[in-house]
Amino acid sequence: MPARLLSRRRLLESIFALPISAAIVSACGDSSETAGPTAPTLTLTTDQTTTGSAVTEWASGGTELISVPYPETSIFSSTVACAVSTSRATAAGPCYFASDTDEDISLDRIGLPMQVCFQLIDSNCDPLANHVIEAWHCDNRGVYSGDTSNSADASEFDGEFCTDGDQQAQSSSYLRGQRTTDSQGRANFKSIFPGWYPGRTIHIHVAITDPQGSTRLVSQFGFTDEVADEICATQEHYADRGVQDTPLSNDVVFPSDPESFLMATRPNTDGTLLAVARIQVDAV
Numbered sequence: 001m002p003a004r005l006l007s008r009r010r011l012l013e014s015i016f017a018l019p020i021s022a023a024i025v026s027a028c029g030d031s032s033e034t035a036g037p038t039a040p041t042l043t044l045t046t047d048q049t050t051t052g053s054a055v056t057e058w059a060s061g062g063t064e065l066i067s068v069p070y071p072e073t074s075i076f077s078s079t080v081a082c083a084v085s086t087s088r089a090t091a092a093g094p095c096y097f098a099s100d101t102d103e104d105i106s107l108d109r110i111g112l113p114m115q116v117c118f119q120l121i122d123s124n125c126d127p128l129a130n131h132v133i134e135a136w137h138c139d140n141r142g143v144y145s146g147d148t149s150n151s152a153d154a155s156e157f158d159g160e161f162c163t164d165g166d167q168q169a170q171s172s173s174y175l176r177g178q179r180t181t182d183s184q185g186r187a188n189f190k191s192i193f194p195g196w197y198p199g200r201t202i203h204i205h206v207a208i209t210d211p212q213g214s215t216r217l218v219s220q221f222g223f224t225d226e227v228a229d230e231i232c233a234t235q236e237h238y239a240d241r242g243v244q245d246t247p248l249s250n251d252v253v254f255p256s257d258p259e260s261f262l263m264a265t266r267p268n269t270d271g272t273l274l275a276v277a278r279i280q281v282d283a284v
Contacts, residue, residue: 058235059271063106063190065113067270073184076119076278082219082260092218093205094158095144096136097151101177104190109174111140111192111237113272116263120185120208121280127185128281134207135189136176138162139169140237142197146170164197193231193273196244201251202228204263208281221263221277222254231273 059065101107116135120128138144144162146169148154163169175194179187196202201222208217225247232238248258255261263275 057271058112058231058267058273060110060236061113062108062110063104063113063192065270066115066190066268066272068115068268068272070115070117070188071274071276073119073186075117075276079264079276079278082221082277082279092156092207094156095138095162096205096207097148097154097157097173097176098134099136099151099173099176099178101173102179103177103188105135105175105177106191107145107172107174109139109192111195112231112235114191114193115268115272115274116189116191116204117274117276118181118187118206119276119278120181120187121278123280123282125280127181127183129181129183129185130211131181131185132178132209133181133187134176134178134209135191135204137191137194137204138197139175140192140195141166141241142195143169145172145174145176147173193235193238195238195241196228196232196246199246199252201225201246201248201254202232202244203253204275206277206279208279217281219261219279220253221261222248222251222258223263223265223275224248227265 099105106113118133118135120131120133122128136144143164143166146157146159146163148157148159150173151157159170175191177189179189181187194202194204203220203222206219206221208219209215225244229243232241232243248254249256251258263277265273265275268274
């Protein structure tokens with residue numbers, strides 16, 4: 001393994017070298033034993049129906065290739081709710097800095113275009129409006145952006161680790177942004193499917209702030225190995241690196257039963273990817 005990749009892995013392991021109970025957001029969901037983690041089932045709507053679970057050919061390029069509308073909110077009714085406690089939020093990790101980019105966070109990065117849809121609900125399953133949801137993740141190469149010049153909060157950002165010394169990444173703020181939930185608790189983003197870096201399964205970071213700005217919750221969402229491996233093996237902007245080196249079972253952040261931390265996914269009819277998660281928090 002190249003020295004730079006090995007150093008990123010070791011730094012990552014040191015950052016998350018905490019007991020799982022302390023490092024992971026508490027979650028609820030189906031705890032029954034299965035052969036492996038499976039993503040929640042998505043409700044297929046008439047405007048985005050696919051034949052089977054596989055796509056004939058993945059779209060390749062930027063978010064301008066997304067031609068289908070976001071799904072109706074009813075799609076969340078069939079996903080597993082992830083119940084999180086504000087007192088047990090995960091660390092934001094070394095790659096967070098605040099960004100005010102809105103719906104399309106790709107900033108012209110290319111890969112597998114992806115719709116990312118969140119619904120925020122309280123403990124009674126009622127939607128939570130006017131909460132800010134921030135999302136950030138790496139690009140198809142496993143590299144985070146690193147231009148913090150316009151950021152309101154970059155105090156915890158580790159630029160050398162996160163950008164892997166890449167000059168293009170250091171001069172950009174791609175794949176990070178924020179949206180405010182609507183009356184249905186919805187926040188939608190346009191992005192690309194994340195790549196992987198040593199020591200972590202493919203994932204998306206999320207931070208939630210209440211309308212008063214007084215309570216902040218940080219978590220992460222991943223993908224099944226089946227989805228991640230298919231994309232990394234078959235989509236042109238990922239295939240040259242191959243499948244991720246860290247499956248869910250070996251990840252240093254997600255628990256041994258990560259079902260409640262998985263994005264539900266399906267191919268869209270235009271070859272792009274839809275990923276959704278329903279996040280349940282205490283009303284504040």
